[in-house]
Amino acid sequence: MTLPVTLKHIKAAAGRIRPYAHPTPILTCAGLDTMSGGKLFFKCENFQKAGAFKFRGACNTILSISEREAAKGVATHSSGNHAAALALAARLRGIPAHIVMPHTAPEAKKAAVAGYGGIITFSDPTQESRRSTLESVLEQTGATYIPSYDDPRIVAGQGTAAAELIEEVPDLDLVIAPVGGGGLLSGTAIAVSELSPTTGVIGAEPVNADDAYRSLQEGSIVPSVNPQTIADGLLMGLSQLTFGVIRERVERIVTVSEEAIVNAMRHVWERMKIIIEPSSAVAVSAILGDELDVAGKRVGIILSGGNVDLERLPF
Amino acid sequence: MTLPVTLKHIKAAAGRIRPYAHPTPILTCAGLDTMSGGKLFFKCENFQKAGAFKFRGACNTILSISEREAAKGVATHSSGNHAAALALAARLRGIPAHIVMPHTAPEAKKAAVAGYGGIITFSDPTQESRRSTLESVLEQTGATYIPSYDDPRIVAGQGTAAAELIEEVPDLDLVIAPVGGGGLLSGTAIAVSELSPTTGVIGAEPVNADDAYRSLQEGSIVPSVNPQTIADGLLMGLSQLTFGVIRERVERIVTVSEEAIVNAMRHVWERMKIIIEPSSAVAVSAILGDELDVAGKRVGIILSGGNVDLERLPF
Numbered sequence: 001m002t003l004p005v006t007l008k009h010i011k012a013a014a015g016r017i018r019p020y021a022h023p024t025p026i027l028t029c030a031g032l033d034t035m036s037g038g039k040l041f042f043k044c045e046n047f048q049k050a051g052a053f054k055f056r057g058a059c060n061t062i063l064s065i066s067e068r069e070a071a072k073g074v075a076t077h078s079s080g081n082h083a084a085a086l087a088l089a090a091r092l093r094g095i096p097a098h099i100v101m102p103h104t105a106p107e108a109k110k111a112a113v114a115g116y117g118g119i120i121t122f123s124d125p126t127q128e129s130r131r132s133t134l135e136s137v138l139e140q141t142g143a144t145y146i147p148s149y150d151d152p153r154i155v156a157g158q159g160t161a162a163a164e165l166i167e168e169v170p171d172l173d174l175v176i177a178p179v180g181g182g183g184l185l186s187g188t189a190i191a192v193s194e195l196s197p198t199t200g201v202i203g204a205e206p207v208n209a210d211d212a213y214r215s216l217q218e219g220s221i222v223p224s225v226n227p228q229t230i231a232d233g234l235l236m237g238l239s240q241l242t243f244g245v246i247r248e249r250v251e252r253i254v255t256v257s258e259e260a261i262v263n264a265m266r267h268v269w270e271r272m273k274i275i276i277e278p279s280s281a282v283a284v285s286a287i288l289g290d291e292l293d294v295a296g297k298r299v300g301i302i303l304s305g306g307n308v309d310l311e312r313l314p315f
Numbered sequence: 316m317t318l319p320v321t322l323k324h325i326k327a328a329a330g331r332i333r334p335y336a337h338p339t340p341i342l343t344c345a346g347l348d349t350m351s352g353g354k355l356f357f358k359c360e361n362f363q364k365a366g367a368f369k370f371r372g373a374c375n376t377i378l379s380i381s382e383r384e385a386a387k388g389v390a391t392h393s394s395g396n397h398a399a400a401l402a403l404a405a406r407l408r409g410i411p412a413h414i415v416m417p418h419t420a421p422e423a424k425k426a427a428v429a430g431y432g433g434i435i436t437f438s439d440p441t442q443e444s445r446r447s448t449l450e451s452v453l454e455q456t457g458a459t460y461i462p463s464y465d466d467p468r469i470v471a472g473q474g475t476a477a478a479e480l481i482e483e484v485p486d487l488d489l490v491i492a493p494v495g496g497g498g499l500l501s502g503t504a505i506a507v508s509e510l511s512p513t514t515g516v517i518g519a520e521p522v523n524a525d526d527a528y529r530s531l532q533e534g535s536i537v538p539s540v541n542p543q544t545i546a547d548g549l550l551m552g553l554s555q556l557t558f559g560v561i562r563e564r565v566e567r568i569v570t571v572s573e574e575a576i577v578n579a580m581r582h583v584w585e586r587m588k589i590i591i592e593p594s595s596a597v598a599v600s601a602i603l604g605d606e607l608d609v610a611g612k613r614v615g616i617i618l619s620g621g622n623v624d625l626e627r628l629p630f
Contacts, residue, residue, distance in 0.1 A: 025340065027362075046588045047342075266625065273361045273621035275588040306588035310581065310630050 003245055007194035009156035010163055010187065013060040017157060020059050020092050024048055024161070026168055031271040036287045038294035041172065043165045046276050046306025050116065052233075053161050053184055053304050054085035054148070060157030061146050062089045070095045075143040077123070077130045079105040080233055081305055082148035087118030098143050100134045108309055149183030150239035159187030165300045166195040175300040178282040179203040179212045179253060180234030182242025184304060189249035199300075200251045204286035206230075207255040211237050212246065216253055230258055230314060233279035233305065254292050260285040262314045268303075275306045278314070318560055322509035324471035325478055325502065328375040332472060335374050335407050339363055339476070341483055346586040351602045353609035356487065358480045361591050361621025365431065367548075368476050368499055368619050369400035369463070375472030376461050377404045385410045390458040392438070392445045394420040395548055396620055397463035402433030413458050415449045423624055464498030465554035474502030480615050481510040490615040493597040494518040494527045494568060495549030497557025499619060504564035514615075518561065518568040519601035521546050521576060527553055527561065528568040545573055545629060548594035548620065569607050575600040577629045583618075590621045593629070 024044045032040055045053035062074060073096035076086050083099045090097035099118040101110060102125035113120055123133035138145055147154065161184075162175060175192045179185040189201045205212050209227030215238055224237035238246065256264075265281035267288070268274060276284075280303040287294045287301070339359045347355055360368035377389060388411035391401050398414045405412035414433040416425060417440035428435055438448035453460055462469065476499075477490060490507045494500040504516045520527050524542030530553055539552035553561065571579075576593055579600035583591050591599075595618040602609045602616070 051588060269590055269625060273366060273590040275584055275590060310584060310628070313625070313628070315625050 003190060003248065004241060005152045005155045005159070005187070005190055005245065007190065009152065010159040010191050013056070013153070013156040014160045014163060016063045017056055017059045017160065020049070020089070021056055022048055023164055026165060027272060027274070029272045032267065035267070036294050038287065038297045038299045040287070041165065041169045041298070041300045042272070043161055043300060043302050044274065045161055046274060046280060046303050050081065050084040050088045051305055051307040052081035052085065053158055053302070054081040055089060056160050057154035057157030057183060058082065058085040058146065059089040059092070061151060061153040062086070062093050064153050065144055069144045072142040072144065073098060074146045075134060075137050075141065076100070076146050076148060077134045078148050079109055081307060083109065083118065084112045084116055086146055087113050087116035091117045096143070098137045098141055100130055100137060102130060106309060149181035149236070150241055152241065154183050155187045155190070155241065155245070157187070158184045159191040161302055162188040162191040163195060165302070166192060166199070169300060170196065171298060172196065172199045172300045173297040174200045174202055174294065175302070176202045176204055176283045176286055177302040178231070178234055178279050178304055179205050179246070180279070181236035182212060182238045182246055184302065185250060186242040186245035188302060189245055193249045201249060202286065202292065203246065203250050203253040204283040205253050205255050206234060206261060206282055207257055209234055210255045213253040213255050215243055216247065230261055231278040231282050233277065234282065254286040256282055256285040256289060260289050264288055266315055275308060276303050277305045277308045280304045280306070318505060318563065319556060320467045320470045320474070320502070320505055320560065322505065324467065325474040325506050328371070328468070328471040329475045329478060331378045332371055332374045332475065335364070335404070336371055337363055338479055341480060342587060342589070344587045347582065350582070351609050353602060353612045353614045355602070356480065356484045356613070356615045357587070358476055358615060358617050359589065360476055361589060361595060361618050365396065365399045365403045366620055366622040367396035367400065368473055368617070369396040370404060371475050372469035372472030372498060373397065373400040373461065374404040374407070376466060376468040377401070377408050377410070379468050380459055384459045387457040387459070388413060389461045390449060390452050390456065391415070391461050391463060392449045393463050394424055396622060398424070398433065399427045399431055401461055402428050402431035406432045411458070413452045413456055415445055415452060417445065421624060464496035464551070465556055467556065469498050470502045470505070470556065470560070472502070473499045474506040476617055477503040477506040478510060480617070481507060481514070484615060485511065486613060487511065487514045487615045488612040489515045489517055489609065490617070491517045491519055491598045491601055492617040493546070493549055493594050493619055494520050494561070495594070496551035497527060497553045497561055499617065500565060501557040501560035503617060504560055508564045515566045516564060517601065517607065518565050519598040520568050520570050521549060521597055522570040522572055524549055525570045528570050530558055531562065531568055545576055546593040546597050548592065549597065569601040571597055571600040571604060575604055579603055581630055590623060591618050592620045592623045595619045595621070
């Protein structure tokens with residue numbers, strides 16, 4: 001099957017974002033190697049600008065739109081990492097970013113978006129209100145809508161993280177990425193399968209938000225309905241675009257419990273001395289439990305982000 | 316004045332510990348650059364083995380003792396990073412490490428020492444009990460006492476961190492390190508003053524444990540009496556060895572409040588997504604306050620360690 005995003009798009013994205021995005025470090029940890037039995041390579045997108053891989057896709061997309069479009073700015077609805085990433089990427093291009101956020105969003109998230117110069121419009125916390133508020137922002141401003149994952153330019157941007165990982169650590173047996181809407185996992189799957197065909201790609205998902213797992217089982221998209229998980233970056237369901245890629249290029253999806261996520265997060269904080277958010281810990285917990293055996297394997301893990309509220313830690 | 320530790324000793328230490336210690340990364344942070352007005356380079360000893368720079372000195376000293384001494388093992392009293400560092404360094408040489416700890420020490424510290432194979436002997440939490448318990452351990456075992464800072468081999472080992480920093484970032488205006496007993500600060504001062512004579516060295520100390528500051532003021536060692544600070548790695552007073560070096564080679568000591576320490580710790584966690592312990596935050600807080608102006612300067616900061624109890628965070 002011809003995919004809507006190819007290695008060519010990821011390479012173009014890598015060239016486009018290079019002056020702006022960090023080429024994030026890859027860390028190892030003897031303690032976690034011992035715990036898992038594998039040799040682990042952590043791609044640290046928690047050190048990415050705005051604290052998450054989302055900056056890659058946002059930056060690639062903003063740099064891909066025309067001068068004429070750019071002049072009117074960009075817009076999205078998001079209360080998470082995509083909002084901050086888009087605001088920062090827009091500022092770097094010198095254009096306005098209109099961000100629709102529910103008024104109930106954490107103050108820290110509002111402050112991050114405002115700190116990057118994003119223009120916030122508050123909505124009610126319902127999907128309907130967020131959508132209609134975005135519609136009226138788009139109408140009033142003429143801004144270009146940049147979705148958080150359902151866009152080939154976003155997927156290509158997110159794939160640049162795994163491309164850097166494969167370039168630096170070429171002989172991996174597996175690469176694991178968390179899956180929510182599927183932008184990161186589908187970009188990762190394209191990059192890895194094209195650059196290193198013998199490397200398997202595995203998604204990791206909270207069992208309490210296992211719509212991607214069930215979508216693969218059923219062969220069609222299962223929507224994400226009221227998921228209850230600490231991994232607040234993984235609440236969205238797959239789109240046709242991301243589902244199509246994941247079905248073709250991802251070996252399997254491993255689901256993990258809330259307890260396993262918190263334990264993995266704690267292990268990374270304590271052993272590696274780095275801050276990762278719960279969504280990143282989902283990928284780590286996949287290799288610390290019983291479901292996936294990585295003994296003797298070389299495993300790349302995408303640590304997707306490090307934005308946590310220090311006032312509300314799970315430990 | 317001829318110092319008891321020279322660059323030659325630090326270079327020898329660097330060669331000795333190279334197969335065991337991590338050459339820790341140096342990170343930068345645009346957000347903290349903006350806050351401070353300077354260009355900051357963070358030497359990440361929080362990523363060092365056993366989670367702190369202490370491994371460097373412990374490893375150098377353990378590798379410096381004779382086969383005959385080594386056969387009977389090493390011993391120390393410490394409830395902190397030196398205990399874990401010594402236990403790990405001893406294990407790497409394949410010799411026993413006897414660690415005297417107060418029975419009141421946090422469970423996490425006891426577990427860390429035991430996890431590295433250290434043989435723990437508990438004492439009462441008084442200085443007198445710790446000292447007498449160590450005496451009897453030394454008598455019974457014939458082990459070699461390895462102090463936590465008052466030893467030229469320890470100071471030389473700690474100096475290797477700054478030597479790596481200067482090698483990688485040669486044109487610094489200042490290097491800042493926290494000061495407790497002075498092992499890290501004196502090793503840093505020797506390495507920096509010899510390798511980069513135009514670079515100033517500054518110590519950072521909690522105002523609630525400002526014995527090193529007062530020692531420099533008075534020209535003789537002021538003991539550390541019942542200090543009350545969150546920076547639990549900086550409770551000890553200077554020794555003749557460390558005081559002598561610091562008086563010769565350190566420009567000044569900046570003191571910081573408890574509130575400034577916690578704020579700096581929080582900024583590093585939130586902006587840099589790395590975990591540092593309060594003692595490291597002392598060095599960071601020195602450049603975020605009013606007392607030390609680093610505007611336009613290139614500043615190296617030794618992040619001394621990352622061992623924190625996640626159950627008892629100050630935020």
